[in-house]
Amino acid sequence: MPELPDVEGFRRVLDSCVRGRSIERVEVADPGVLREVTPWRLERALVGRCFAEPRRHGKWLIAATDGPVVLLHFGMTGSLVCCSPADPLGRHDRVAFVAGERQLRYRDQRKLQGIRLVADQDGVRRALSELGPDALDVGPAEFDELIDGRRARIKAVLMDQSVLAGLGNLLADEILWRARVAPDRQAAGLAAEERRRIHRAMRRVLRDSVRVGHIPAGSTWLTGRRDSPDPACPRCGTRLRRGRITGRTTLWCPHCQGEGQALSGAAGVPAVEQDPSDDPGRE
Numbered sequence: 001m002p003e004l005p006d007v008e009g010f011r012r013v014l015d016s017c018v019r020g021r022s023i024e025r026v027e028v029a030d031p032g033v034l035r036e037v038t039p040w041r042l043e044r045a046l047v048g049r050c051f052a053e054p055r056r057h058g059k060w061l062i063a064a065t066d067g068p069v070v071l072l073h074f075g076m077t078g079s080l081v082c083c084s085p086a087d088p089l090g091r092h093d094r095v096a097f098v099a100g101e102r103q104l105r106y107r108d109q110r111k112l113q114g115i116r117l118v119a120d121q122d123g124v125r126r127a128l129s130e131l132g133p134d135a136l137d138v139g140p141a142e143f144d145e146l147i148d149g150r151r152a153r154i155k156a157v158l159m160d161q162s163v164l165a166g167l168g169n170l171l172a173d174e175i176l177w178r179a180r181v182a183p184d185r186q187a188a189g190l191a192a193e194e195r196r197r198i199h200r201a202m203r204r205v206l207r208d209s210v211r212v213g214h215i216p217a218g219s220t221w222l223t224g225r226r227d228s229p230d231p232a233c234p235r236c237g238t239r240l241r242r243g244r245i246t247g248r249t250t251l252w253c254p255h256c257q258g259e260g261q262a263l264s265g266a267a268g269v270p271a272v273e274q275d276p277s278d279d280p281g282r283e
Contacts (some may be wrong), residue, residue: 004166009213018080021099033114058165075112
């Protein structure tokens with residue numbers, strides 16, 4: 001599932017592929033990914049325009065032109081790829097922005113989110129008004145304020161886009177594992193030192209992930225163990241456990257983070273059947 005680091009990777013793809021190039025046409029192979037805009041209106045608004053430097057806010061990519069602004073959200077399976085017009089259309093290539101010898105393609109299997117068009121930066125602010133700050137921009141004091149008094153479980157708070165924009169299932173698990181905090185702990189009950197550890201872990205995980213444009217799956221990352229049939233903690237070797245929080249598969253170490261008994265369906269990993277649509281691994 002694309003999270004903040006993945007969207008940063010897509011931002012770089014857009015920037016290197018079509019930034020500053022005149023858009024000659026917009027080819028919509030599947031209008032099912034367009035939100036509140038028709039294929040005709042999207043092309044009419046963009047042809048002859050040039051993409052400026054794109055920016056990211058959480059899981060959203062903001063692609064301004066010298067006129068309207070394209071907003072892209074990647075749902076669970078979306079991505080951006082830079083292609084040549086000669087490259088055959090992929091099965092899940094939904095929209096292509098054609099600029100000379102380059103095509104920026106929005107590729108998405110499940111079509112849970114998609115592409116929006118707004119008139120200007122005021123439109124961007126209105127469209128994203130319910131989002132919290134980009135998680136990478138949040139300092140320790142602001143982080144404390146954002147989670148202060150929240151009665152929800154800390155993993156649910158981290159994944160709440162109205163609190164922090166950009167964190168999803170994989171990042172939340174990784175951050176809490178590094179901070180040695182159980183994902184089912186109530187946010188309001190965390191000690192000041194635990195909050196500091198979570199914030200430090202969040203900064204470190206995001207910086208390392210943004211550097212490569214995706215969430216790493218190395219041997220020292222919890223993310224790298226998710227697909228193992230019997231995963232062990234990268235830090236202490238304890239058998240990892242799996243449960244569910246807000247309907248999402250949650251992975252944690254009972255030795256490093258605590259037993260997490262409040263988790264729905266908490267069990268050893270092999271005993272719990274994972275819904276493949278819930279946690280698509282490193283997509």
